[in-house]
Amino acid sequence: MRGPTLVSVAILLLAALASAPLFGPASEALTANAVAPVMSLSSSLPPVNFTLHGDAGRGWGLTSATITTPGPNVTVHLGDRVNLTLIADDSADHNWFIDYDNSLGPNGDEPSSPIFNNSGVLAWPFVADRPGNWTYRCRIHPTSMFGTITILEEPRPVNLTLYGNAGRGWGFTSGTISEPGPPIVVFWRTNVTLTLIADDSADHTWFIDYDNSLARNGVEPGSPIFNPTTGAIVWSFIAERTGNWTYRCGIHPTSMTGSTGDARGGPRVRRGLSRPRGARGEADEVRPMR
Numbered sequence: 151m152r153g154p155t156l157v158s159v160a161i162l163l164l165a166a167l168a169s170a171p172l173f174g175p176a177s178e179a180l181t182a183n184a185v186a187p188v189m190s191l192s193s194s195l196p197p198v199n200f201t202l203h204g205d206a207g208r209g210w211g212l213t214s215a216t217i218t219t220p221g222p223n224v225t226v227h228l229g230d231r232v233n234l235t236l237i238a239d240d241s242a243d244h245n246w247f248i249d250y251d252n253s254l255g256p257n258g259d260e261p262s263s264p265i266f267n268n269s270g271v272l273a274w275p276f277v278a279d280r281p282g283n284w285t286y287r288c289r290i291h292p293t294s295m296f297g298t299i300t301i302l303e304e305p306r307p308v309n310l311t312l313y314g315n316a317g318r319g320w321g322f323t324s325g326t327i328s329e330p331g332p333p334i335v336v337f338w339r340t341n342v343t344l345t346l347i348a349d350d351s352a353d354h355t356w357f358i359d360y361d362n363s364l365a366r367n368g369v370e371p372g373s374p375i376f377n378p379t380t381g382a383i384v385w386s387f388i389a390e391r392t393g394n395w396t397y398r399c400g401i402h403p404t405s406m407t408g409s410t411g412d413a414r415g416g417p418r419v420r421r422g423l424s425r426p427r428g429a430r431g432e433a434d435e436v437r438p439m440r
Contacts, residue, residue: 197231197275200224202246204266205239206291214239221297224286226278227306229337236263236272243267244288246274248299252285254292262289305337312356314376315349316402324349331408334397336389343386346376353377355400356385362396364403372400 202221203211210221217239226232238244247262249255256262266272281303288295312331313321320331327349336342348354357372359365366372371387374380399406 197233198226199233199235201235201237203237203239204244204246204288204295206242206244206288206294207240209295210286210288210297211239219294219296221286221295223297224299225302226299227302227304228278228281229305230278230301231275232278233273233275234263236266236274238266238268241268243290244295245290247287247289248280249285249287249292249296250280254287255289305340307341307343308336309343309345310334311345311347313347313349314354314356314399314406316352316354316399316405317350319406320399320408321349329405329407331406333408338389338392340389341386342389343384344373345382345384346373347382348377348380351378353401354406357398357400358391359396359398359403360391360393364398366400375401 201212203214203217205211205217208217209219211217212222214237216222234246236244236246243265244267245256245263245265247256248260250260251257261276263274263276264272278301281301283298283300286297286299311322313324313327315321315327318327319329321327322332324347326332344356346354346356353375354377355366355373355375357366358370360370361367373385374383376383397408
């Protein structure tokens with residue numbers, strides 16, 4: 151562990167992982183789960199959930215009434231844990247897979263669901279670990295059931311609110327301020343937006359203490375001063391340095407801190423280039439809100 155034992159909240163920057171994304175054509179946009187603060191070191195961002203209905207002759211749809219060929223465009227972020235609910239709208243067997251090599255069939259390197267049919271609904275998860283524009287298909291009906299999935303290379307943006315108090319520390323709410331404060335986990339290259347609120351009459355700042363010097367240097371992300379006079383300030387930074395770090399108040403660096411932690415691993419990142427050849431048709435795409 152880096153730094154003194156009193157430090158209490160971690161910023162874990164996980165390399166190569168990824169506001170909420172939207173799914174489907176503009177006429178039927180769905181909003182994925184909102185990003186919530188991560189409350190423990192073992193947690194990660196909440197999954198993205200969506201439902202697809204499949205029919206051998208009509209294609210894919212977000213509902214039974216909106217099935218088309220090609221199916222709805224899907225946009226997620228690199229590192230997203232995606233939970234699919236797959237429903238057969240006919241009497242045939244189906245599956246869902248991402249056809250990275252455009253071979254019309256899944257290989258061992260491509261996310262591919264089990265078979266599903268009208269005997270029941272299939273809930274199946276996968277991790278979006280290859281950025282690019284890809285074709286998803288049914289392996290049994292690959293030319294009549296397909297659509298586009300876009301995996302954005304940048305991670306999903308995160309918005310957090312922190313309350314600061316010189317004597318009590320940090321908290322996600324005024325009622326949960328503690329020393330140490332709450333752990334925060336984000337992914338490498340995440341655009342993090344903090345809303346910072348003083349819960350006392352003192353001046354405060356927020357910074358990541360990479361060198362554990364108890365003071366911000368020029369390369370460390372650091373917020374402007376906030377206090378009751380300034381009110382809540384909204385400040386953003388990019389999590390550009392991987393590792394386990396301490397965050398602090400620059401004015402009260404020993405009483406408003408966060409402990410370091412360590413996390414390793416994550417999904418293997420594989421690079422994609424562009425939409426594979428042979429995907430027929432285009433559908434309107436709804437990109438993530440910024």
